[in-house]
Amino acid sequence: MGVKKRQKDLTTLDKLYLPEIFKGLALTFKSMFKPKVTMEYPEVKFEPPASYRGRPVLVQEENGVERCVACGLCSRVCPALAIEVRANETELEKERYPETFEINMIRCIFCGFCEEVCPEEAIVMSKDYELVFTNREDAVYGKDKLLVPVHKLKDRLEFLRNFK
């Protein structure tokens, strides 16, 4: 291996071709007994690393209020036009909040632009990759499905702080 041999440099043993065949057979026989890499999905689930871009979610602070200030940048930057934000005013310090926040998960392409553009770190990509819906209406995720408590998103927020 490694060194390329020319046809004329091959020895008779090389030309017989059989030793190489037996080498190959031995290799595959050995690998039959190696540990298998398959994860049996419904029983064993893949735990993605922090850099994984799963479905985008809204960060919910400990007091139950979302971070989002409804600036609409995410909806503006979204290449697939999947995000719709309707803003409203609030008595809180942040003054604005999203009255409705909808992501159409059929359109979402998991590019992560919304997360990148967000000035408040309010929308981040989660580790959730199990997205199933049986009709188009179910595919539009509203605030009820998008809000995720901040402690569940620690991994991703830390990753963003270090590498964004």
Add this chain to the structure above:
Amino acid sequence: MNIWEIIIITVIKIGAILTIMLLTVSYLVYFERRISAWIQSRLGPNRVGWEGILQPFADVFKLLLKEDISPVAANKFIHGLAPFIAVFVAFSTYAVIPIGPDVTIFGYSIQLVVADVNIGVLYVLALTSLGVYGLTFAGWSSGSKYSLLGGIRSSAQMISYEVSMGFSVGGVLLMAGSLSPIAIVEAQYGWMWNAIVQPIGFITFTVAAFAETNRLPFDLPEAEPELVGGYHTEYSSMKFAGFFLAEYANMIIAAGMIVTLYLGGWQVPYIDKLGLGEIVTALMQVGSFFVKMGAILFFFIWVRWSIPRFRYDQLMNLGWKVMFPLSLINIVWVAALIMIFNL
């Protein structure tokens, strides 16, 4: 024995052999998938039944439910006929391969072979060459260029390798002095296995068997990257299953032939010296036949997942410039052995 008894016994034998064949074929597919998965560090089908043991039946059920399509450009009659030829040839060939010695059951002396034909080996060679018509017809009648190329390749390949196969069998026939598979098995008493006496013939026959059954590294008739699916590109549903069945049945026949001709058939060396009862001996001999066959079948699968496919010119080079002279050398070698040692 009167004529009725002979007929009934033969029908029972045919039924038994067919059942064994069909079960072996389905489990061969299962083991092919499992072993290939293990070789590639995967698990393979393990969901249907315990460790996927019912997978073959699920596969057959799925194929039965598929739509049967025949292309507009196809010659409908031949397109439908081709898989039947392939299956018929694959299953009828097994009639002459003996799986054990003569046994006595209920006072009848029964040979463990469907038909003890005195030209058995010739019969196998003739029928396997007929089998190529199935593939060629399939390729030609589909009205598709990929299929046609696959069919042509299969016939060219068969012709090239049939020659060396025939000459390697010649060595075996010289040793046994008979064309009957039973006589050939009995001639390999003790350690006089043909694989040991004539190793070159064993190797050429095995390689030719790989080529004849269209197994990798010689599966050019269905080379996926070049020919989509080769001769069965235009087949679906049970017609496709027919080719699938025939391919695996051919593998079993090739394994049976290798065991019969070169590995002593059902013989276990020196078993009669152990002083076991007649029934135990017979059972062990039948068992040894199936163990040997299983080992050869495992080897077939193992090779398929280890060695890449040959290029077409390499295949022809190997067939005519290497295998053919080697099988001739083998015949000379065997003839010399017979002359010197008076075997």
